[in-house]
Amino acid sequence: MDKVPADGTTVIQTYKLQLIDALCGDPDFLLQHCHSLCLLSQREYDHVKATAIPSEKVRDILDYMMAKDSKHVQNFLNLLLKNEMQETFHKLCFLQKLPPSRSLTTEKTKTKRKKENLPAEQVPLKQPRKTSSRTVTEKQLMLVARHIGSSWKEVGRVVLEISTTRLEQIVEENPRNIRECVFTMLRDWSMREREKATAARLHSLLTQEENAVAPGSIDFLLEDN
Numbered sequence: 315m316d317k318v319p320a321d322g323t324t325v326i327q328t329y330k331l332q333l334i335d336a337l338c339g340d341p342d343f344l345l346q347h348c349h350s351l352c353l354l355s356q357r358e359y360d361h362v363k364a365t366a367i368p369s370e371k372v373r374d375i376l377d378y379m380m381a382k383d384s385k386h387v388q389n390f391l392n393l394l395l396k397n398e399m400q401e402t403f404h405k406l407c408f409l410q411k412l413p414p415s416r417s418l419t420t421e422k423t424k425t426k427r428k429k430e431n432l433p434a435e436q437v438p439l440k441q442p443r444k445t446s447s448r449t450v451t452e453k454q455l456m457l458v459a460r461h462i463g464s465s466w467k468e469v470g471r472v473v474l475e476i477s478t479t480r481l482e483q484i485v486e487e488n489p490r491n492i493r494e495c496v497f498t499m500l501r502d503w504s505m506r507e508r509e510k511a512t513a514a515r516l517h518s519l520l521t522q523e524e525n526a527v528a529p530g531s532i533d534f535l536l537e538d539n
Contacts, residue, residue, distance in 0.1 A: 322387035323380050325412065327518050333394075334372045336405035341371035343402060353390050354378055361510075377515050450504055450513045454535060458516065459496040461531045466496045469527075473519050474503040 326333065337344050341362075349359045358378050365371045379390045391409070393399060400406055462469055470476040476499055484502075488494040504511040517535040520527040 322384060322391050325391065325409075326376055326380050326387065327521065329408070330373075330376055330518075330522060332405075332408065333376060334369050336403050336408075337372045337375075338368040340402060341368045341375070344375060344399075345371065347393055347399070348375060348390065351389060351393060353382070353386055353393070374510070377510070377518065380518050381512065381514050448513060449509065450511050450516050450535070452501065454513055454516075455500040455504065456497050457534065458500060458520070458527075458532050459493050461527050462496045462520070464492070466492065466499065469520070470499045473522065474499065476502060 345354075345359065345362055348354050354362070354375070362371050362374045362378075365374060379387055382390075394403075394406055394409055400410075467481050470481050471478060480502065481499065484495050484498045488498060500516075503516075507515075513535040517532055520532060
């Protein structure tokens with residue numbers, strides 16, 4: 315099957331947890347296919363290969379893909395829709411129910427119209443947003459902290475994978491100051507993730523559909539200054 319879901323990066327971002335659940339059964343199988351299709355660089359491949367926990371392997375692959383250009387993302391989603399992948403990872407069947415790619419449909423329509431010398435509809439194509447591959451700064455972390463509210467502990471445990479013990483320590487260190495607690499939590503995540511703590515990845519993690527941070531509120535993380 316060769317149907318591509320619309321807005322590839324958004325699909326990965328929105329269904330990230332579902333994709334991790336679907337693919338964590340055999341992440342090395344997915345990794346080898348991504349490598350053979352040149353969807354990952356050698357450095358990215360080596361990093362994922364060295365990760366021991368299956369769910370983290372899949373998470374890292376998805377994070378790397380969300381930082382790629384639209385062509386790589388579409389090729390990745392095409393891979394997930396192939397019969398071999400669908401048979402190996404049965405839970406991926408939900409991807410088949412997503413609508414076809416609007417951008418690819420538009421491009422095919424434009425090409426057909428040119429051949430037929432017909433005027434094309436003046437529908438502007440949305441340009442893919444450039445994502446920053448730079449490590450997130452403390453200034454950015456402080457700005458992000460303003461947009462995470464009272465559910466910050468849940469975000470820390472579920473999204474950033476900060477331990478409950480550490481979260482309680484943060485509260486003790488910063489009593490009655492939620493913003494400082496959130497900033498400390500984000501800084502802990504950044505220090506733990508090192509080179510993987512990019513602004514684009516943090517944006518992706520915090521703007522999952524089930525999280526409390528509205529995507530537009532932290533879009534400054536996607537600006538490649």
